[in-house]
Amino acid sequence: MVEELKVGVYVCHCGVNIASVVNVKAVIEYASTLSNVEVAKDYPFMCSDPGQNMIIEDIKAKGLNRIVVASCSPRMHEPTFRRALERAGLNPYLLEMANIREHCSWVHEKQPQEATEKAKDLVAAAVAKVRMMKPLETVKMPAVKRALVIGGGVAGIRAALDIANSGFEVYLVEKKPSIGGNMARLDKTFPTLDCSQCILTPMMVEAAQHPNIKLLTYSEVQSIDGSVGNFTVKILKKPRYVNEALCTGCGICEQKCPYTVPSEFNLGLGKRKVIYFEFPQAVPLKPVLDRDNCVYFKKGTCRACEKFCPAKAIDYTQKPQEITIDVGAIILATGYGLYDVKTKMPEYRYGPSKNVVTGLELERLTSATGPTKGAILRPSDKKEPKNVTIVLCVGSRDEKHLDYCCRFGCVAGIKHAYYIISHIPDAKVTICYTDIRAFGKGYEDFYARIRSSDNVQFIRGRPMEILEDSNGSLYFDVFDQNTNRLMRLTPDLVVLETGVVPDPSFEQIATVLKCSRGPDGFALELHPKLRPTETSVDGVFIAGVVQGPKDIPDTVAQAGAAAASAIALLARGEVESVANVASVNQDLCSGCGVCEPVCPFTAIVLEARNGGRVAKVEATKCKGCGACAAACPSGAMTQLGFEGKQLIPQIEVLARAR
Amino acid sequence: MASNFEPRIVVFACNWCSYAGMDLAGTSRMLYPANLRVVRLMCSGRLEPEHILYAFKAGADGVLVTGCHPGDCHYISGNYKTRKRIRLLEQLLAQFGLEKERLRLEWISASEGEIFTRVAKEFTEKIRALGPSSLKQEKMFAPLISARAAGGGGD
């Protein structure tokens, strides 16, 4: 028996978001004239409980079997209304949404008449499509109860610890020899002025010792395959040329190594040995031999480290090691790098003048583990600077460079002023700011405190350039809007609070994962307000600056949230397949095989049937793109929910002027 | 007549990039002409050239196909297939006396609400300048579609 179609149309006002532009009543009146429409109703908030209940009651009372909701984007509330259908005992896929908010009222708010006409079309098209919809089913697949965290900065460490503490296994992968990230470089953290290492080191050690955390340092992700619940990840562990099992971390090799090169951890401001610990509190506390600069690898001589190592842990024969792991969820915490001011903003003379440094470099010049052992000495002549200028917004909030705010430069700059005046009591600091954005908890107090210092002057103005005269002295003019004066500054040290960019490694990982990035290169969250830790890829979460610039408290908070999202997935232990999979009518299939290579997920196989061959779809592998359906020459292949006979009526309504 | 002509444009959008980019244009309250009507697909790779012909047949004056930028496809390679199919179809349109400018392919990412807005305005103006599609009343168009000659099997 052919089921009688009974369509219910529900038009949402979304408060005034839709109703102030679209004439909802007119849409309802129009909808009720469409064939098979049994009910057409409106409601101020269709997504609210009463709104959903209205639909559920109508389904039950009036025997509705197809539902159209005209409201916001299906990307927003399709799951909500599908659940409502389910609660009413209807297959959740017998729903079609008409997006009359994002695609209509919001973008045509100056044209209410045209918007109303468009809303009618969108509703009519949804009705045309939903009439052809069929019930769909999904299948549940087990998820691997293990997570991967990429990036061992404070975000990655926090996320890994949270997952590990909830009882799941987690891999923490870091490309550098030690975990710790950029936070390990900081001397103090604002606004409390906690010693950065003192608060970070215990977390680093805890992560290293946690039974559920597998730490893979000096390792890089090579490839990621699979999807939510079942990712296969290849990781390359670079050789340290030190047997980590034998090494006791005594450091004799580092002492005995006769060669030095610039230290990456100290941003080139100091030297390190060729076999070295990245920094004294490195975790794991195992040295790394820098092959490119090692005399043994270049000339076959030296071998001092091997000679002196009491544990016989030096192993020149170590090879890169490829590790393959299966995980159910991935957290990206790849962090940030600094904007390349040296090449992109030559007017600030960072590079040519040694006395122009970045804020991060000042952290190393202030840190007790830094190249100057905590004495703030300017790089050119190792003298104490007495007159320091700190420039905020270098490269940030700039259409020609980075159009976004770095979100920590202001308060970092204020903290850097504190470093100077607390280390060098007779020093004067000038901060050139555009707007002071001290929005975090306790930041305004900290700003007020530093602002009150006699030794710190705030200039409301940004220099255009920094000049260096023939004897190396720096000078430049800056217009101060506060005093309405053009000031000539002649600092002996300039600190640039440079903008931040995603760590360069993120681009490749995002490409591999097909995880969307914004125009600024940062990861695009699924929803900026409501789903800030999720990405466009199911099972891939984001924590910290990879999503956008943020300070340490926000980074740690987001890491916890990302971990919670991952834990929810692992604890559930299963993932649902997509419903909109490809489907083949084997009676129509000619066995031509065009579809097979079109599928990027190898979900189509050709199987023998009646002496010939026909296509078969493995529903659990299919991700539901529909490429095979478009390629099929005989019409045998289709995509459920997007079948030709469902799409064509929709297209025809939308194309036809009423 | 031309002065009152309001073009009817059908847009095909993939769920992950371009539809999301259009949503962003909405949440950002960017304004564009009300001449566009969007068909949401999971991937632009689902789009059959035939669907575009159905749109023209039913009265569309222009068809805008949107997808993820090359390399960004949620399904790895759907947008490459779309590009090939559209190129093929463009040639066919010209042969049947339909200006190939009536069909446009654009890559719109989830963060490019502004770009979509610009494209929507430009394309609407372009179609307005071209005038109504000559195929609107063309009865002879139907057999063409049923012939499935539009390269539906092309990958």
Add this chain to the structure above:
Amino acid sequence: MQAYAQTDILDEVRRVIGDQRPEACYQCMKCTSGCPAAKVSEYRPHLMVILTKAGLAEEVIQSGIIWACSMCLKCKEYCPQDVAPFDVVIALKNVAISRGYKPPEMLVGMANNVLDYGYIMDKPMTITTTEFEEVSRETLGLPKLVHPKNMEKFKKLVSSFGYRRLT
């Protein structure tokens, strides 16, 4: 004083400069910090932009300070919001001329020479060298100056888009 009284000037500015957006200025002072004219005069590019946006451009037009710009283009090059104070000021100068404000005397002569000779100079100068020798194009053996072939036509064409003799 009523702010936003003369937004028509902002509109005129927009017409002249096209793409730039004076309204995007967030007053970072970068332009004035690096401005050569600001070092030797009261010229403040950031004020030109913000007064224009606030509808108070008539003030700066009246004061004549807009003519102090040294045309070095640094503000255009380094403006973080692509406002390009230079372009805004050029537009303000155009607005000033069209509203009958007088530019500096030297510029009046230069502008009018274009209508008579096609160039800002009426004729080549005779130079006295440091050795007190008087030289000219003729004595140096340089060819005669070239002008628009049909000066009347040239004058008519430039007048067609509003290039007028200044008084």
Add this chain to the structure above:
Amino acid sequence: MKMYLYLGCATPTKQYGYELSTRAVFPRLGIELVDMPDSNCCGTPLMGVNRFYNVYAPARLMAIAEAGGLDLLVPCNGCHLALSEASFLLRERRHLFEQVNALLKEEGLKYTGRAKIYHPVEALHDLAGVEKIAESVTYKLPPLKFACHPGCHLVRPSNIGRPERRDGKLKLEALAEAIGLQTRDHPEKYECCGAAMLPYSTDAAIKVVGMRLKRFVEGGFDGVTTLCPYCFDMIDGKQDVAKTITGDRSLSIPTFYYTQLLGLAMGIGERELGLNLSMSPIGSVLEKLRR
């Protein structure tokens, strides 16, 4: 290679040293200069008077060049900016392109953008090439220390493409070194000469060039070289008045067009290069530069 020479305003009416030296050196590098048959002011000094003139006027010049089938050598920074910016705008904005061509049509002209525009720094560095320049000189100049002053409009606005860039070495510096001179960085290398302030205030304009002169003197340079008639007019011609206005008697530095220095190295006569027309005290340096 043949090229139109478009001199602009300042060069042919007072900066004869630049014109003479340009006419002298280019043919020796295989670049034959042809005087433009019909030309007008580029409009840069008149931007404030009529912005559109500053698009139409350069377009007219380029259309004349197109009609003659030759590229353009433009020795003035201001003119070079006008021509480059107009090309940029006419390419970017269709309505301007149409509007301008409608006017050009009245004189039987058409702008398509075919004629290329070269500043001498480009013609020398990019067309002739540093190596050819080095070969063309009959003797290397002594390694005197020179400050190279590119001038604002040769560097900015970078978005439309300028001959010189702020990062790295100047083409002008490479050219100076090719004929034996030494160059060194100086802090205000990309700064303004102040010439465009002259109509507004002589006093202010002189103070601006005074700051430039002070850096040249402090830097211990033997001389300054530039390839812009306005910059040269300020740096070379305004030293005495700068001394008076700033009260700084030290503001004195020998100033040369690069084409004059190149001419010297090619063995061209000093009067042929217009070196007798310089206002700055070039005598002692010239003595050292002579073979």
